[in-house]
Amino acid sequence: MAINEDVENVVQENIREPLMRGTGEGSGHGSSKEDQWMVYLSTFVAVCGSYEFGCCVGYSSPTQSAITEDLNLSVSEYSVFGSILTFGAMIGAITIGPITDFVGRKGVGLLFTLLRVLGLLTLGDWQLDMEWELFHMFLMKYWMDIKVPVFIxxxxxxxxxxxxxxxxxxxxxxxxxxxxxxxxxxxWRALALIGLIPCAVTLFGLFFIPESPRWLAKTGRHKDFEVALQKLRGKDADISLEAEEIKEYIATIDSLPKVKLLDLFQRRYLPSVLIAVGLMVFQQLGGINGVCFYVSDIFEQAGFSSTVGTITYAILQVVVTGIGASIMDKAGRKPLILTSASGLLLGCVVTAIAFFLTAQELALNVAPVLAVTGILIFIGAFSIGMGAVPWIIMSEIFPINIKGQAGSLATLVNWFGAWLCSYTFNFLMSWSTYGTFILYAAINALAIVFVIFFVPETKGKTLEQIQAAISKERSEER
Structure with missing residues (x-):
């Protein structure tokens, strides 16, 4: 249902002025670092789910040979086995938005962590055949970490x-x-059972952290909203200004009609949707899931020790991602993602050169070193920005009334891209090893152009201020 111009102008005026007031430094709303322990605890509990999510993403690479042998799989069958994870994630993306908006951020975390436990327990069953293994791999991914960046x-x-x-x-x-x-x-079965540890931490921690104050305010639970906000900012913090801003913003949003999926393509929402969807497309089609799922095999094809290469890869991505997280609020989102996309382009080019030399039987002593260097550049570049920033921007740029629907759409696109990349990677490598990375290089070059011209900087702004800025920009375009 469309909103007429007069209503939209009133909405923009209501959003723009009261929410742009200065909020100061420090926490931004009067709480000290000592009082923010609940924010850190809540974040820790949430990201334990992210850790388990990563365990599933990395599950297929070191276990490929064992799974292929134990289940007697062909290359095409293993491609289905590996990609079923992302297919499960796509189905989850379709349903996660309405569920998150209905049961809350904590509720959806509890629900899907229980599903993950069921998937891990049954995947560790030594008696299951191929069809059951596929089902439980699917079940392990039938949830989305959209809830984590949104909640945080x-x-x-x-x-x-x-x-x-x-x-x-x-x-x-x-x-x-x-x-x-x-x-x-x-x-590979024992590896699945080890994944139960972070699930247990998440389930236990969910009973001690507050629900999202913004979700509580949106659902009309104003007393619970203030209690949760006070817990997060500290018992002595003055939350009056932040609470007022959130209430004003949500009151404005509540004046709008309920948003359906097709409403996301209205002019008022289209810029945010295109930015989020575009970032997800480039994040996945740039090759990360192909490299991540099959890194051991890549190193073997390059003539390098898969064990040494995989361990180096694993350590590097954690270190660089940590660096990226620590400088996120200083360097800004846009500079990090531009640096990341440029590094991905370079890593793809170096890897393509290495495989070209191998295919032509040239410089065979140099090619393995080049291949490893290219892959490490690739994963380091992805970890510094392209891995985290699209999810951060997605969690920031959507108005709260479309956050569930828009987040589901962006996540669905993300995991369709992940499935497409992981499913086609083996076939592309069989077609041309160096051609595969030339293709990924071209996609990452397009990502640089997209970020330069379309992606805004959101550093240092409240969620409400970001929406005010987007509304103002849209008004000026008219």
């Missing part, structure tokens, strides 16, 4: 939001890296 962005003060939200990606790559390393020394 809604509880964190503005000066911490970037680095805390970036912890989502840090914990994902930590889970990937630990799976890479542990998977070298334990069976």
């Amino acid at each position: 962005s809604e509880i964190a003060p503005k000066n911490l939001r970037g680095r805390l939200t970036a912890l989502n990606q840090l914990m994902i790559v930590s889970g990937v890296s630990v799976s890479f390393i542990i998977g070298i020394v334990v069976s």
Whole structure:
């Protein structure tokens, strides 16, 4: 249902003025670092789910040979096995938005962590055949870490939001890296059971952290909203200004009609949707899931030790992601993602050269070193920005009334791209090893252009201020 111009102008005026008042430094709303322990605890509990998510992403790389042998899989069958994770994530993306808006951020975390536990327990069953393994791999991914960056962005003060939200990606790559390393020394079924540990931490921690104050305010639970906000900012913090801003913003949003999926393509929402969807497309089609899922095989094809290469890869991505998270709120989102996309382009070019030399039987002593260098440049570049920043920007740029629907759409696009990349990677490598990385290089070059011209900087702004700026920009375009 469309909103007429007069209503839209009133909405923009209501959003723009009261929400642009200065909020000061520090936490942004009067709480000290000592009083922010609940924000840190809540973030830790949330990102334990991200860690488990990473364990699933990294699960297939070190276990590929064992899974292929135990289940007697062909290359095409293993491609289905590996990509079923992302297919499960796509289905989850379709349903996660309405569920998140209905049961809350904590509720959806509890629900899907229980599903993950069921998937891990049954994946570790030694008696299951191929069809059951596929089902439980699917079940392990039938949830989305959209809830993590959204939850963190809604509880964190503005000066911490970037680095805390970036912890989502840090914990994902930590889970990937630990799976890479542990998977070298334990069976693939035992690796699944080890993944129960972060699930247990998440389930236990959810009982001690508050719900998102913005979600509570949106659902009309104003007393609970103030209690949760006070817990997050500290018992002595003055939350009156922040509470007023959130209430004013949500009151304005509540005056709008309920948003359906097709409403996301209205002119008022289209800039935010295109930015989020575009970033997700470039994040996935640039090759990360192909490299991540099959890194051991890549090193073997390049003539390099898969064990040494995988461990180096695992350590590097954790270190660089940590660096990216620590500088997120200082360097800004846009500079980090531009640096990241440029590094991805370079890594693809170097890897393509290495495989070209191998295919032509030229400089065979140099080619393996070049291939490893290119892959490490690639993963380091992805970890510094392209891994975390699209999720952070997605959690920041959507108005709260479309956050569930828009987040589901962006996440669906992300995981369709992840499935497409992971499913086609083996076939592309069979077609042309160097051609595969030339293709990825071209996509990352397009990503640089997209970020330069379309992606805004959101550093240092409250979620409400970001929406005010987007509304103002849209008005000026008219």
